[in-house]
Amino acid sequence: MKIYTGRGDEGMTDLRDMTRVSKTSHRIEAYGTVDEVNALVGTVRPTGHDDVDDVLEAVQNHLHIVQADLANPDPDEGDPQIAADHVDELEAWIDEADEELDPLTSFILPGGSETGAKLHHARAVSRRAERRVVSLAAEEPVNEEVVAYLNRLSDALFVFARLVNRRDGVPEESPTY
Numbered sequence: 619m620k621i622y623t624g625r626g627d628e629g630m631t632d633l634r635d636m637t638r639v640s641k642t643s644h645r646i647e648a649y650g651t652v653d654e655v656n657a658l659v660g661t662v663r664p665t666g667h668d669d670v671d672d673v674l675e676a677v678q679n680h681l682h683i684v685q686a687d688l689a690n691p692d693p694d695e696g697d698p699q700i701a702a703d704h705v706d707e708l709e710a711w712i713d714e715a716d717e718e719l720d721p722l723t724s725f726i727l728p729g730g731s732e733t734g735a736k737l738h739h740a741r742a743v744s745r746r747a748e749r750r751v752v753s754l755a756a757e758e759p760v761n762e763e764v765v766a767y768l769n770r771l772s773d774a775l776f777v778f779a780r781l782v783n784r785r786d787g788v789p790e791e792s793p794t795y
Contacts, residue, residue: 629641629642631646633645633690634686634689634690635691635692644753644754644757644758645689645754645758647750647753647754648747648750648751648760649685649689651746651747651750652681652685652688652751652768653681653685654743654747655681655743655744655747655771656678656681656682656685658739658740658743659674659677659681660678662674662733662736662737662740663675665733665782666733666786667781667785670778670781670782673774673778674778676707677708677774680700680704680767682698683698683700683704684700684764684767686698686699687699687700687764688751688764691758691759699761700761700763700764700767701763704763705763705766705767705770708767708770708771708773708774709770712770712774712777715774715778715780715781716777718781719777719780719781719784722780725792725793726790727791727792728742729791730779730782730786730788730790731783731786731788733782733786734779734780734782734783734786737775737776737778738775738779740775741772741775744768744771744772744775745772747768748765748768751765751768752765
């Protein structure tokens with residue numbers, strides 16, 4: 619398989635079903651932004667915390683499913699799709715990490731350790747990916763679990779950033795108003 623084909627040189631690309639669309643379509647923007655989240659999560663690993671690394675690896679695999687789901691406007695049975703089980707898994711990871719953290723009493727500034735800051739960056743981009751998918755869903759059918767997954771993912775990345783910062787001994791800072 620060649621990396622380059624030249625098929626996109628005029629601003630068009632193929633969806634999973636081989637439909638040609640503009641690279642500026644909402645669908646391409648949506649799964650392109652998910653790709654960006656995945657790349658950012660990849661910059662975090664290894665975190666130095668095996669349990670967090672294992673979760674982030676699973677998240678990256680989930681994000682590939684999200685991309686395949688979004689790239690397929692008319693999926694068949696057996697095609698990769700995000701399901702409620704993926705959302706449930708994120709929630710379980712959030713709950714487990716949250717047990718190790720002090721209760722949140724105010725907003726916190728994104729940052730901290732290098733790993734914590736990268737997780738906050740991935741969180742912010744996951745919020746953008748969610749907005750892109752919601753925009754797409756206003757025009758075309760989208761698997762509703764994708765929106766739920768991305769919404770929960772941003773929560774998870776926030777909690778993982780807090781967890782890594784705590785484990786690395788970096789205190790949280792609240793904004794001043």
